[in-house]
Amino acid sequence: MTWCAGCTRTSASRNSPNSSGSETAVNAPVLPVRAEAGSTLVEPVLAVQGLTKAFAGTGILRGVDFALAPGQSTALIGANGSGKSTLLRCLVRLVEPTSGGVLMLGQDVGALSPRALRRFRARVGIVWQKHNLVPRLSALSNVIHGAQARMSGPRVWTQALAPAQVRAEAMACLARVGLADRALARVDSLSGGQSQRVAIARMLMQRPEFILADEPDASLDPQTGQEVMELLLGLVRQDGLSLLVISHRLEHTLAFSDRILGLAQGRIALDMPTPAASAGELRRFFDHEAAA
Ligand SMILES: Nc1ncnc2c1ncn2[C@@H]1O[C@H](COP(=O)(O)OP(=O)(O)OP(=O)(O)O)[C@@H](O)[C@H]1O
Numbered sequence: 001m002t003w004c005a006g007c008t009r010t011s012a013s014r015n016s017p018n019s020s021g022s023e024t025a026v027n028a029p030v031l032p033v034r035a036e037a038g039s040t041l042v043e044p045v046l047a048v049q050g051l052t053k054a055f056a057g058t059g060i061l062r063g064v065d066f067a068l069a070p071g072q073s074t075a076l077i078g079a080n081g082s083g084k085s086t087l088l089r090c091l092v093r094l095v096e097p098t099s100g101g102v103l104m105l106g107q108d109v110g111a112l113s114p115r116a117l118r119r120f121r122a123r124v125g126i127v128w129q130k131h132n133l134v135p136r137l138s139a140l141s142n143v144i145h146g147a148q149a150r151m152s153g154p155r156v157w158t159q160a161l162a163p164a165q166v167r168a169e170a171m172a173c174l175a176r177v178g179l180a181d182r183a184l185a186r187v188d189s190l191s192g193g194q195s196q197r198v199a200i201a202r203m204l205m206q207r208p209e210f211i212l213a214d215e216p217d218a219s220l221d222p223q224t225g226q227e228v229m230e231l232l233l234g235l236v237r238q239d240g241l242s243l244l245v246i247s248h249r250l251e252h253t254l255a256f257s258d259r260i261l262g263l264a265q266g267r268i269a270l271d272m273p274t275p276a277a278s279a280g281e282l283r284r285f286f287d288h289e290a291a292a
Pocket residue numbers: 055060078079080081082083084085086087
C-alpha cells in the first residue's frame with residue numbers, strides 16, 4: 001500500500017479480490033480513507049483497505065476499510081463470530097489476510113519480510129483476554145520478558161539475571177500499573193485483575209507505539225474489568241498512543257473510546273464518534289447483527 005498526496009488517501013499495491021471473489025493482482029482504485037482528529041484530516045496511524053480473510057473458503061472479513069487518526073482510542077464491536085479477533089490478528093499478520101492492505105505505523109505490513117515483521121510487531125503492544133504470563137515466575141520477571149520483543153537474539157532473563165537498567169524499567173512499568181509492591185510475587189498468587197495489570201506492564205516494556213486489545217476486560221468481574229479499562233486508557237492518553245480495543249461491554253465501549261467501529265457481514269457497518277453514540281443504538285446494532 002502506498003500513500004497518496006496529502007496522506008489522506010491510500011492505494012493498495014497488494015492483491016485485491018476481483019468481483020468474483022478470487023484474488024488477482026490488480027491495481028485497486030484509490031480510495032479516500034478517513035482519519036479525522038476532530039475536523040482535521042491527518043496521516044492515519046493505521047489504514048486498512050479491502051481486507052479479506054476466508055477460512056476454508058468461508059469469508060469472515062469481506063472487504064474491511066477504515067483508517068485511524070493517531071492518539072485516539074477506537075472501540076471495535078460486533079456480534080459473536082463477526083470476525084473482530086480475526087481482524088485484529090490480521091493487522092499484525094498473526095493471521096495472514098487473504099487479500100487487502102494494512103498500513104500501520106508507516107509500514108506496509110503485508111510487504112514485510114519475516115524478520116522485519118518481528119521488528120514491526122515489537123512496536124505494537126497487544127493485550128489479550130488471556131494474559132499468557134508465566135505463572136511460576138514473579139511479576140517482575142514476566143514484565144522483564146516484555147523487553148525481549150524489542151531486542152535481537154535469544155534472551156531468557158529473569159529478575160536476577162536481567163541488566164539493572166532493564167530491571168529498573170520493568171519496575172517503573174509495574175509502578176505505572178499500580179503493582180510495584182507485588183513485583184516479587186509469583187504470578188500464580190495474583191488475582192485475575194492483578195495478572196492483567198502485569199500483562200499490561202509487560203506490554204509497556206515493549207515501548208509500544210500502537211496498542212491492540214482483544215477483550216482485556218472479558219475474564220474479569222465488572223468492577224475489575226472497569227479498572228483495567230481505565231488503566232489502559234489512562235496509559236494510552238499519557239503516552240499519546242493509539243488504541244484499538246474490542247469489548248463486549250457496551251458501557252466500556254462508550255466510556256473508553258473516542259470512536260466506535262462496528263463489524264457486520266465482514267465489513268465495517270457502523271462508524272461513529274463515541275459522543276454521538278448511545279447504549280440503545282449500540283444494543284440495537286448488536287441485536288440486529290446477532291439475529292442476522
Ligand atoms: N483459525 C481459524 N480457523 C477456522 N475458522 C476460524 C479460525 N479463527 C476464527 N475462525 C472463525 O471465524 C469466525 C470469526 O471468529 P472471530 O474469533 O474473529 O470472531 P469474534 O467476532 O472475535 O468473536 P467473539 O466475539 O465471539 O470473540 C468464527 O466463525 C470462527 O469460528
